[in-house]
Amino acid sequence: MAERGRAGVVGLGAMGSGIAEVFARGGWSVVGLEEQPAALDRARQRLATSTARAVERGKLDDAGAQALTARVTYTTDVADLAGCEVVVEAVPEVAALKQAVFARLDAVVGPDALLATNTSSLSVTALAAGTSDPSRVVGVHFFNPAPVQPLVEVIATVLTAPATLQRARDVLEGLGKTTIACTDRAGFVVNALLVPYLNHAASWYERGFATREEIDAAMVGAGLPMGPLALLDLVGHDVTTAVLHRLHEQTGDRRHLPTPLLTSLVEAGLLGRKSGRGFYTYDADGPTDAPGPVPAPAASRAGELPEALLVPYLNDVATMVGDRYATAADVDTGMALGCRMPRPFDQLAALGPAATLARQQQVFAETAEPGHRPARLLEQLAAADDPDLALHALRTADGRVPAGRLG
Ligand SMILES: NC(=O)c1ccc[n+]([C@@H]2O[C@H](COP(=O)([O-])OP(=O)(O)OC[C@H]3O[C@@H](n4cnc5c(N)ncnc54)[C@H](O)[C@@H]3O)[C@@H](O)[C@H]2O)c1
Incomplete structure (x- = not known):
């Protein structure tokens, strides 16, 4: 496959290594940047595991996997990103860290390079404003795992040039992703709609309007792939409450404050599946019959669902x-x-x-x-x-x- 372009990925953790794979699968040369050599070894291993899985699933043949792997180079020197047309940053969700990364990128990439952040919750605008040319900065919110999930939310700030947004969408669509565009607001599109709905479901349960089973079954009956309380347990209550606080900070909407039960679950360490207990209690086979954290409703409103x-x-x-x-x-x-x-x-x-x-x-x-x-x-x-x-x-x-x- 002829080289399509040259992309840089900064931070090759859970998301960055997947994003590097997406570009390499699409025929791009990829330069992956980490701070420590040990992290590069982990990234190499992640890419090897992920491509092996793709071969097993028949998504890639052996030759394709080899070619893909050969298209990725690894470095700890930011200067190696100098020739990249697109750079995606995927370092941990810490504003100061991302600002420092953007400042370094700004100094090495060419004037036509597109700079993108994979942040889930930080202000893309603030990151862009710290660079010499904010018109070339966008958010590209991949979902996890990036090679498998088809959607990318592309976030244009008030400073992003329309041509930059279009270019980001074209690049991502060229990699086989489906993009949607939005402006820079907390939660972007998907989390801004999904998470308040989940919080509302938790508050219905908390107020004793319906049992957890009634709530989950009613929403599955309405065509949703999973009940909201089961989904909250899967995502983890620490993650959801963090998104809600970020939404509330920006909107001031009281519906975006985590319902008190969610906060209590976090305080109690009952984070959901990952800690074995949340709305449901889990064993190796899945949820058990153990009672949930709220007693059965006194006056049920389950009939109003979904x-x-x-x-x-x-x-x-x-x-x-x-x-x-x-x-x-x-x-x-x-x-x-x-x-x-x-x-x-x-x-x-x-x-x-x-x-x-x-x-x-x-x-x-x-x-x-x-x-x-x-x-x-x-x-x-x-x-x-x-x-x-x-x-x-x-x-x-x-x-x-x-x-x-x-x-
Ligand atoms: N995990 C998810 O489900 C998910 C989904 C969408 C978006 N995001 C966002 O993606 C970003 C990365 O998340 P993650 O889960 O992949 O984190 P992670 O901790 O798995 O990976 C971060 C990587 O960045 C590296 N790193 C740290 N400082 C660096 C620096 N200065 N230069 C280069 N590399 C550095 C770390 O060594 C690590 O490998 C965050 O902004 C997160 O909010 C995460």
């Missing part, structure tokens, strides 16, 4: 799209590929905008929570002469919300 959790989530989707933060098509793609959820606009179409709005109005009246205020876009869709047509126009618009065509 809409009770689905509708506020769809309202958040409508708010996000109505705010022009991401397009309807990108939100659909993000939730489908990022967490295997049904496409939210399919769910909205199935429930119907008017019924969704009516339910959300009830939630807002009941809670008086400003974050539950029905989205303007939901109101517009519900009021449209033909809500199906309005939804269709929204989903197929290549730009943003076609406000003039809604009711």
Whole structure:
């Protein structure tokens, strides 16, 4: 395969080694940078294990695996990244560390190089602002494991040149990834929608509205691949509460504060699967029948599921799209590929905008929570002469919300 380009990857840990593999599979020469030689050995091993797995699964033949491995070089000297057209930073999630990496990269790469960060939660804008040319900086949020997960969220800051965003998307799509674009807000698209929904599910359980089994079964019944409490246990309550705090810091929305039960679980060391206990207790075969941390509900509201959790989530989707933060098509793609959820606009179409709005109005009246205020876009869709047509126009618009065509 002819060389497609030259990419640098800084930090070859869980994410960086996968990102290096993605570029090498796509025919790029890759220069992987670590600080310590010992870390380079670990990275080499990771790449070998991952390509061997790809060969086993029939995704790659032996010759392909060898060629891929040969396309990656390893270094501890940042000057070796000088000739790279694209550099992706994947060092640990510490702002000062990433700033230092960006400052060093800024000094060695050429003026046309694209600089990208794989941060999950730090401000891409702040990182960009510390460089000599912030117009060439974007966020590229890969999912784990990068060689397998198809989605990459591409984050443009207020300083990113439109051509940089397009170039980042073209490069990633050329590597076989599906990209969605958004601006620099906490949680980007996928986590900003998924994590508050999970928090809401935890609070339903905490308030004794339904058992953990009822909540999880109702959401699986609504087409989700996993129940929210089982998913929270899988992700780890420490990770989820950190994302929620970051969201809350930026939005001030009380719904983004971790529900007290999640905080208690973290304090108790019950982080979910990785510590053997969370909402469920796990043994080697999976969840056991051991009781959860909350007693059975006194007055069950399980009959209101799944809409009770689905509708506020769809309202958040409508708010996000109505705010022009991401397009309807990108939100659909993000939730489908990022967490295997049904496409939210399919769910909205199935429930119907008017019924969704009516339910959300009830939630807002009941809670008086400003974050539950029905989205303007939901109101517009519900009021449209033909809500199906309005939804269709929204989903197929290549730009943003076609406000003039809604009711
Ligand atoms: N793990 C995930 O599921 C996931 C998913 C999406 C995004 N992210 C983000 O990706 C980034 C990396 O996460 P990770 O899980 O791969 O971390 P990790 O700890 O597995 O890997 C980080 C690597 O960076 C190296 N490193 C540290 N300082 C360095 C420096 N100054 N120069 C070069 N290399 C250095 C470390 O030796 C290590 O190999 C973080 O910003 C994280 O938020 C992680």
